[in-house]
Amino acid sequence: MHDLRPITALGADARREDAVGALTLTERPDIALASVAARLGREGEARDRLRAVIGAVPGPGEVQLHDPEAGFWIGPDQWMVGAPFDTHEDLAARLKARFGDTASITEQTDAWTCFDLRGAEVEDALELLCNLDVRRMETGSARPTVIHHLRCFVTRRDPPDWFRVVGPRASADTLHHAILDAMRSVA
Amino acid sequence: MLIDHPLLGPRDASEFVYLGDASLIDRPDWQADDAARAFHDYAYLRDNPAGPHRELWFHEGGDRSWLVVTRDTTTHEITDVRLARDVALERRRSS
Numbered sequence: 305m306h307d308l309r310p311i312t313a314l315g316a317d318a319r320r321e322d323a324v325g326a327l328t329l330t331e332r333p334d335i336a337l338a339s340v341a342a343r344l345g346r347e348g349e350a351r352d353r354l355r356a357v358i359g360a361v362p363g364p365g366e367v368q369l370h371d372p373e374a375g376f377w378i379g380p381d382q383w384m385v386g387a388p389f390d391t392h393e394d395l396a397a398r399l400k401a402r403f404g405d406t407a408s409i410t411e412q413t414d415a416w417t418c419f420d421l422r423g424a425e426v427e428d429a430l431e432l433l434c435n436l437d438v439r440r441m442e443t444g445s446a447r448p449t450v451i452h453h454l455r456c457f458v459t460r461r462d463p464p465d466w467f468r469v470v471g472p473r474a475s476a477d478t479l480h481h482a483i484l485d486a487m488r489s490v491a
Numbered sequence: 492m493l494i495d496h497p498l499l500g501p502r503d504a505s506e507f508v509y510l511g512d513a514s515l516i517d518r519p520d521w522q523a524d525d526a527a528r529a530f531h532d533y534a535y536l537r538d539n540p541a542g543p544h545r546e547l548w549f550h551e552g553g554d555r556s557w558l559v560v561t562r563d564t565t566t567h568e569i570t571d572v573r574l575a576r577d578v579a580l581e582r583r584r585s586s
Contacts, residue, residue, distance in 0.1 A: 364498040450552035
């Protein structure tokens with residue numbers, strides 16, 4: 305019998321939490337992700353179904369903060385949908401049932417890792433990490449960007465001292481190192 | 492150099508990967524009688540203008556969309572940026 309135990313993207317049993325000065329960095333292994341790509345000619349139907357799931361259709365640069373499913377724009381007619389892992393481990397299958405053949409759904413939970421960066425100097429830290437104009441991002445903004453040579457998504461949450469960085473899981477340690485470095489530089 | 496992405500606004504060129512001449516969108520019909528010759532020209536023959544040039548850029552560090560960028564090769568001035576999917580879909584409609 306296999307005796308497997310789940311580990312986080314950083315290889316531990318529990319989420320990693322770091323605090324530097326007033327800034328906190330929290331690994332979020334408790335988020336399930338799946339991407340939605342509208343099929344050619346079915347974009348309108350796919351948008352209707354997305355609206356039914358997360359309450360809106362995020363345009364370029366937007367995230368729809370919504371429970372239990374939320375979503376942000378990742379490309380033309382493409383969105384990333386997230387939900388709590390505990391209740392939505394099978395998120396991709398559930399979305400497939402909702403979207404049918406109007407969209408292609410791809411499991412993304414194990415392709416990405418999420419970090420929550422919070423604190424008063426959060427903008428200072430993010431400015432060192434990427435070339436986004438983070439001060440002009442508001443709650444509900446979502447931007448693709450490059451952090452430490454890694455393609456990431458940065459979303460601004462509510463309250464606005466809270467940002468989430470979604471980056472490639474295979475480089476979770478590198479991304480974590482880069483964010484921690486920036487936190488030490490501004491704290 | 493900044494590329495004014497049609498959806499995401501001005502973005503640093505370091506986020507993009509350059510592919511080449513935008514004529515690569517016009518892939519020849521592989522079933523045509525002159526397919527071998529057409530693919531030879533498609534693969535090997537390029538204009539190399541000193542001036543405005545239409546070229547394909549891939550937004551690798553962003554939304555992964557392909558763009559058709561019109562750039563002056565002597566000044567790097569960018570005069571037009573469009574989503575390659577829109578360019579390709581328009582062509583399909585008009586052909």
